[in-house]
Amino acid sequence: xxxxxxxxxxxxxxxxxxxxxxxxxxxxxxxxxxxxxxxxxxxxxxxxxxxxxxxxxxxxxxxxxxxxxxxxxxxxxxxxxxxxxxxxxxxxxxxxxxxxxxxxxxxxxxxxxxxxxxxxxxxxxxxxxxxxxxxxxxxxxxxxxxxxxxxxxxxxxxxxxxxxxxxxxxxxxxxxxxxxxxxxxxxxxxxxxxxxxxxxxxxxxxxxxxxxxxxxxxxxxxxxxxxxxxxxxxxxxxxxxxxxxxxxxxxxxxxxxxxxxxxxxxxxxxxxxxxxxxxxxxxxxxxxxxxxxxxxxxxxxxxxxxxxxxxxxxxxxxxxxxxxxxxxxxxxxxxxxxxxxxxx
Amino acid sequence: xxxxxxxxxxxxxxxxxxxxxxxxxxxxxxxxxxxxxxxxxxxxxxxxxxxxxxxxxxxxxxxxxxxxxxxxxxxxxxxxxxxxxxxxxxxxxxxxxxxxxxxxxxxxxxxxxxxxxxxxxxxxxxxxxxxxxxxxxxxxxxxxxxxxxxxxxxxxxxxxxxxxxxxxxxxxxxxxxxxxxxxxxxxxxxxxxxxxxxxxxxxxxxxxxxxxxxxxxxxxxxxxxxxxxxxxxxxxxxxxxxxxxxxxxxxxxxxxxxxxxxxxxxxxxxxxxxxxxxxxxxxxxxxxxxxxxxxxxxxxxxxxxxxxxxxxxxxxxxxxxxxxxxxxxxxxxxxxxxxxxxxx
DNA sequence: CTAGAATAGTAAAATGTTTTACCAAATTCC
DNA sequence: GGAATTTGGTAAAACATTTTACTATTCTAG
Numbered sequence: 001x002x003x004x005x006x007x008x009x010x011x012x013x014x015x016x017x018x019x020x021x022x023x024x025x026x027x028x029x030x031x032x033x034x035x036x037x038x039x040x041x042x043x044x045x046x047x048x049x050x051x052x053x054x055x056x057x058x059x060x061x062x063x064x065x066x067x068x069x070x071x072x073x074x075x076x077x078x079x080x081x082x083x084x085x086x087x088x089x090x091x092x093x094x095x096x097x098x099x100x101x102x103x104x105x106x107x108x109x110x111x112x113x114x115x116x117x118x119x120x121x122x123x124x125x126x127x128x129x130x131x132x133x134x135x136x137x138x139x140x141x142x143x144x145x146x147x148x149x150x151x152x153x154x155x156x157x158x159x160x161x162x163x164x165x166x167x168x169x170x171x172x173x174x175x176x177x178x179x180x181x182x183x184x185x186x187x188x189x190x191x192x193x194x195x196x197x198x199x200x201x202x203x204x205x206x207x208x209x210x211x212x213x214x215x216x217x218x219x220x221x222x223x224x225x226x227x228x229x230x231x232x233x234x235x236x237x238x239x240x241x242x243x244x245x246x247x248x249x250x251x252x253x254x255x256x257x258x259x260x261x262x263x264x265x266x267x268x269x270x271x272x273x274x275x276x277x278x279x280x281x282x283x284x285x286x287x288x289x290x291x292x293x294x295x296x297x298x299x300x301x302x303x304x305x306x307x308x309x310x311x312x313x314x315x316x317x318x319x320x321x322x323x324x325x326x327x328x329x330x331x332x333x334x335x336x337x338x339x340x341x342x343x344x
Numbered sequence: 345x346x347x348x349x350x351x352x353x354x355x356x357x358x359x360x361x362x363x364x365x366x367x368x369x370x371x372x373x374x375x376x377x378x379x380x381x382x383x384x385x386x387x388x389x390x391x392x393x394x395x396x397x398x399x400x401x402x403x404x405x406x407x408x409x410x411x412x413x414x415x416x417x418x419x420x421x422x423x424x425x426x427x428x429x430x431x432x433x434x435x436x437x438x439x440x441x442x443x444x445x446x447x448x449x450x451x452x453x454x455x456x457x458x459x460x461x462x463x464x465x466x467x468x469x470x471x472x473x474x475x476x477x478x479x480x481x482x483x484x485x486x487x488x489x490x491x492x493x494x495x496x497x498x499x500x501x502x503x504x505x506x507x508x509x510x511x512x513x514x515x516x517x518x519x520x521x522x523x524x525x526x527x528x529x530x531x532x533x534x535x536x537x538x539x540x541x542x543x544x545x546x547x548x549x550x551x552x553x554x555x556x557x558x559x560x561x562x563x564x565x566x567x568x569x570x571x572x573x574x575x576x577x578x579x580x581x582x583x584x585x586x587x588x589x590x591x592x593x594x595x596x597x598x599x600x601x602x603x604x605x606x607x608x609x610x611x612x613x614x615x616x617x618x619x620x621x622x623x624x625x626x627x628x629x630x631x632x633x634x635x636x637x638x639x640x641x642x643x644x645x646x647x648x649x650x651x652x653x654x655x656x657x658x659x660x661x662x663x664x665x666x667x668x669x670x671x672x673x674x675x676x677x678x679x680x681x682x683x684x685x686x687x688x
Numbered sequence: 689c690t691a692g693a694a695t696a697g698t699a700a701a702a703t704g705t706t707t708t709a710c711c712a713a714a715t716t717c718c
Numbered sequence: 719g720g721a722a723t724t725t726g727g728t729a730a731a732a733c734a735t736t737t738t739a740c741t742a743t744t745c746t747a748g
Contacts, residue, residue, distance in 0.1 A: 009490065011704055022728050027706060034707095035726060052486070057465045058405040059704035062733050066706095067402075069445075069466065076431065078646070083427035087420065090448055099462055101413075102446045104434055118443055121401045122413070142396070146353065259633055285574075289603055291635040302422075355734055366698050371736060378737095379696060403734035407703050410736095 010051045019047040030055065061123045070312065071119040072102045073112065073129045080284065081301050082130065085154070088305030089128055096313055098125070109134045113142075120146055126312045130154040133196055149315040153308040156198055163315065165308040165326045169199045172297045172330040173206020176251050176279045179295070179332060180207075181214050183340045185249040185277065189222040191236045191261060192229075193253030200225065200253055203281065207251055221245070228253050233260020234267075241268040248276060248341035255280035255287045258294055258337075277338040281330075292336035299330050354395045363391035374399065405467045414656060415463040416446045417456065417473045424628060425645050426474070429498070432649030433472055440657055442469070453478045457486075464490055470656045474498040477540055493659040497652040500542055507659065509652040509670045513543045516641045516674040517550020520595050520623045523639070523676060524551075525558050527684045529593040529621065533566040535580045535605060536573075536597030544569065544597055547625065551595055565589070572597050577604020578611075585612040592620060592685035599624035599631045602638055602681075621682040625674075636680035643674050 012030075016023045021040060028034035029044040036044075047053075061067045070093050074082040090100045101119060105112040112132040119127070120142070127143060127150035137160040143150050151163035180188055188211060193200030208218055222245070226232040233252060240247070241264065250265075252258035258280035262272050270276050273292040280287060283298035307326060315321060356374075360367045365384060372378035373388040380388075391397075405411045414437050418426040434444045445463060449456040456476040463471070464486070471487060471494035481504040487494050495507035524532060534551060537544030552562055566589070570576040577596060584591070585608065594609075596602035602624035606616050614620050617636040624631060627642035651670060659665060 009704095013704075023705085024707080024728055024730095025726090028727085031706080035724090037726060040726080052489075054461055054465045056406070056467070056704050058402045058411075058467050059733090060706075061402040062400070062406055062735085063704080063706045065733085077421070077434065078424075078428040078431035080422075080424050080427065083424065084422045086446075087422035087448060090421065090446065094447065094459075097462075099466060100446055102430075102434065102444055103438065104431060117398055121398045122443060123400070123402050145396075259630070263633075286603070286630045286634075289607075289634065353734095357734080367735085368698055368700090368737080369696090372697085375736080379694095381696065384696080400734050403703090404736075405703095406705085407734080407736045409703085 009056075010053050011056065012053070015044065015047045015051055015053050018051060019043045067123045067125045068098050069101055069122060069124045070098050070309075071116075071122075071124040071127045071129075072100050073105060073115055073119075073127065074102075075107045075130055075132065076104050077102060081282065081299075084301040085130075085305035085308075088302045089309045092306045092309035093313070098313070105132045107132045109139065113139070116140075116143060120148065124148065126150060126316050128153060128308050128312055131157050133194065136160065149312060151308050151312045151315065153304060154199075158198075161323045163311050163324050163326075165304060165311055166328070167199070167299050167304065168327040168329055169202035170206040170209075171327075172281060172299065173203035173208075173251075174210045175206075175297050175330060175332040176203070176281070177207035177210030179334065179338065180249050180251070180277065180279065181210055181216070183249075183277065183338060185211075185341050186214075186216045187222075187247045188216070188218055188249045188251060189224070189237075189240060189245075189247045190218060190251045191224045191240075191253065192226055192232055192257035194227065195225040197225075203251075203253065222247065228257055230256045230260035230263075233257035234264045235260075237261040237264035238267065241265075249338070250276065250278045252278065252280045255282045255284045255294060255296055258287075258296070259290060262290070273337045273339055277341070279338060283333055288333075288335065290337075295335045295338040296333050297330045298333050300328060303328055353400075354397050355400065356397070359388065359391045359395055359397050362395060363388045411467045411469045412442050413445055413466060413468045414442050414653075415460075415466075415468040415471045415473075416444050417449060417459055417463075417471065418446075419451045419474055419476065420448050421446060425626065425643075428645040429474075429649035429652075432646040433653045436650045436653035437657070442657070449476045451476045453483065457483070460484075460487060464492065468492065470494060470660050472497055472652050472656055475501050477538065480504065493656060493663075495652050495656045495659065497648060498543075502542070505667045507655050507668050507670075509648060509655055510672070511543075511643050511648065512671040512673055513546035514550040514553075515671075516625060516643070517547035517552075517595075518554045519550075519641050519674060519676040520547070520625070521551035521554030523678065523682065524593050524595070524621065524623065525554055525560070527593075527621065527682060529555075529685050530558075530560045531566075531591045532560070532562055532593045532595060533568070533584060533589075533591045534562060534595045534597075535568045535584075536571070536576055536601035537569055538571065539569040541569075547595075547597065566591065572601055574600045574604035574607075577601035578608045579604075581605040581608035582611065585609075593682070594620065594622045596622065596624045599626045599628045599638060599640055602631075602640070603634060606634070617681045617683055621685070623682060627677055632679065634681075639679045639682040640677050641674045642677050644672060647672055 012023055012026050016026045026044050029036055029041050072089055093100050103115040109132045130153050135157050153165045156164050190204050224236040250261050258278050265272050272278055280294050280296040283296045287294040287296055356367055356370050360370045370388050373380055373385050416433055437444050447459040453476045474497050479501050497509045500508050534548050568580040594605050602622050609616050616622055624638050624640040627640045631638040631640055
């Protein structure tokens, strides 16, 4: 490693020599422990600054077992939702001096397992994980074996008593459903989101619950699970139109699916927000600039990230807290893509 | 740390005992060094698997000085541009067994300095940095002192001979400028991007260069630097309209500024792509869905991330390469927001 | 048959911290 | 004025690896 004029890395030993004290004293000062006079503290700090000493965390972690690293594992950080979440995890952690190690799983459970092992090897103090599809309690057993705290986020894992921070997707679906019910919609379809996705299920249930208050049901043929992409939104709604099945409102798993639905509807000669209503979830920044602006249920990834980080740090500090389930509330944003039906 | 039934972490010592060999042998096998018979290799691997041994990287790093950690420092990972870049840095690094440590600077140079020091303490093997505004050669001197390789990306730092991977912003500006020149535009404004931003300057220069081929100049009063946000785009273009200064085309520092400009133009009673042309940079995924679809110069953050990671890994492997400057070419995407002028 | 080389593996030092047990000097108490 | 306590600090072990120098055994060549 390094060559040429690489300065020999300065260690605590040299700081001690420079300050005229023992190695132990320097360590004690730096960690604010032990009983050291103000005078020597000053002296040590002066030497630290003078020599540009940066503590070797590898050695520190090896000896003490403590670390200032937290592992953040998500599906795909290029997804803006996770990007925002990560940003707040990072800043919340940084505030307490923690550095974030990040990895994407691509929703692959094998890759997730490898990443977890690698991070354990690196000595992370805790994990924040948005579980890959197919994860169950056994997936995280290795983390428990090592006695490392972790909090799950975004996607819950059934039958698993770990900390969890997520959105209240049932409530979110309910907001969309209630809005459509109040507008008078009676034939509603639900598009997008993978079949196995727990958040999709909860949103769908929420929508159903609210619609049923008025006696409206969503037929299973009107529920089209699939990738949460714009492309799928276009394809699914296109097929729905071809099948000639009538509907007055489309609830989309997220805003991207919704913009895809827009395309299919326009293609089919319908005017969004007029002939047919569309609702999304997330409130991605652009959704207010679409034409028409999208009615959507806003989720708060940044708040989620910050909350998850706080929960993890609390657990790192205090071992024996009971597992918590924290659900953040969404918010309905009504724009121009929804109207009472039958106005065409 | 951990309590209750926490399994004692298994170390190389226990693997050695289980396999009936020495600690040194296990280490040699695991690192593929030394001369060990196939038979004992098999035996060791069997024990590793059986005991679920995960090597302690802290100890490894401490002793060997080598690490499998790379530090990624960006402005703000919640920015989709950096999010995509990060995703590809991560996956490229992961392919070689590296884990990515990430941090945001918020474009604050002090925070950047702290983050660099923290990462050095954690023992990163190398850095990928999108430099905070105000960085100069001295900012990175500490990294050099420690003999750690690094590559800069996205934003170049003047008078500094480090590896750099970025876009050819001059070419990008040129593409926008040439497009407008060919359409016949003669009064063009340039909106957004911080004054000090080197990429803004290069884009502007590129635009100017191409327009000047036809004798067109951009007056300094028609260059409005500012934050690269939608809000600023709206504000700046709004003010331009109020001042009554005529223009037929707006070049925006990026697509977000452009969508902001849309709003101000519509507000001012003009039709984008008709009365006035708008060009952006980036090609954010939604820009093709705006109304009208945005003509923009596409940049490739994912390719940039992957390229930067490759450059860093190459440098970690091979000390003494000469510093490289790699510029990726952009691509013009013509959509509906640009037309010849004077068609209103 | 023996000198030398190749093979397979090991013992032990070294890495930079933290932490425990301990010590000497100064101070307080009665 | 001596015992007890407090103050300020230190020596050395421990953490889990990697790596160097070395040994014991087997093989090869002449």
